[in-house]
Amino acid sequence: ETGVTQTPRHLVMGMTNKKSLKCEQHLGHNAMYWYKQSAKKPLELMFVYNFKEQTENNSVPSRFSPECPNSSHLFLHLHTLQPEDSALYLCASSQDYSPEETQYFGPGTRLLVL
Amino acid sequence: AQSVTQLDSQVPVFEEAPVELRCNYSSSVSVYLFWYVQYPNQGLQLLLKYLSGSTLVKGINGFEAEFNKSQTSFHLRKPSVHISDTAEYFCAVTLNTGGFKTIFGAGTRLFVKA
Numbered sequence: 001e002t003g004v005t006q007t008p009r010h011l012v013m014g015m016t017n018k019k020s021l022k023c024e025q026h027l028g029h030n031a032m033y034w035y036k037q038s039a040k041k042p043l044e045l046m047f048v049y050n051f052k053e054q055t056e057n058n059s060v061p062s063r064f065s066p067e068c069p070n071s072s073h074l075f076l077h078l079h080t081l082q083p084e085d086s087a088l089y090l091c092a093s094s095q096d097y098s099p100e101e102t103q104y105f106g107p108g109t110r111l112l113v114l
Numbered sequence: 115a116q117s118v119t120q121l122d123s124q125v126p127v128f129e130e131a132p133v134e135l136r137c138n139y140s141s142s143v144s145v146y147l148f149w150y151v152q153y154p155n156q157g158l159q160l161l162l163k164y165l166s167g168s169t170l171v172k173g174i175n176g177f178e179a180e181f182n183k184s185q186t187s188f189h190l191r192k193p194s195v196h197i198s199d200t201a202e203y204f205c206a207v208t209l210n211t212g213g214f215k216t217i218f219g220a221g222t223r224l225f226v227k228a
Binding site (some may be wrong): 090 | 142146148150152155156157158159160163165204206208209212214215216217218219220
C-alpha cells in the first residue's frame, strides 16, 4: 500500500448508528487531517493532528470524535449523525504541520446518513 | 474576512484548446497558494503551489499558474487540454497567521470535449 488509504470507501448509516472511518498513511508524515466535502460547498477542515496531538478543531459538533493512536493512523468516530452530515470525508497527511507543506489526500469515504 | 473565490463553477472546453481557471482570494496576511485536482472517485492531488519567488509556477500535467499580488489572483492555465484533464479543480489559500488556516474554493469543474 502506498500513499493515503481510507476505509470504508462507502458507508450508509442510520441516525442512531455508531460507525468509524479509518485513515492510514504510508508516507512517514507527522500531520494528519480530516476534511468534509459536501456537494456545492468548499472543502471544510474538521480536525488536525500533529505528532498524534490534536491541534485544530474547527467547531465540529461532538457527534464527530477523532482519534489518532499514532502518526500513521487517524480515525473518525461517528454517532447519532444527522442527514446533513452526508458528505465525502477526506483524510490527508503532510510531512509537517506547516503552511507551505503539500497535503496528500486519500480517496475519501462517501457517507450517507438516513 | 479571508475568502477564496473560483469564478467559474463549470468550464467546458474542446480538446487541444487552451484553458484558464480563475481564482481570486481575499486576505490581510501573507498567503501561500495551491491548486489541487480531483478526479472522479479520488482524493485531491496537488497540481502546483506558490510559496515565494517567481510568480509563474509550473506544475504537473502541463499546468501553470501566475500569482498576481495586486489583483490577488492565482489563475491556472494550460495551453492545450486533453480529455484526461476532465476533473474538478480546487484553488486553496493558506494564511500564515502564526498558526495557519487553509481555505479552499468551491471548485471548478473542467469538462474537456472531443
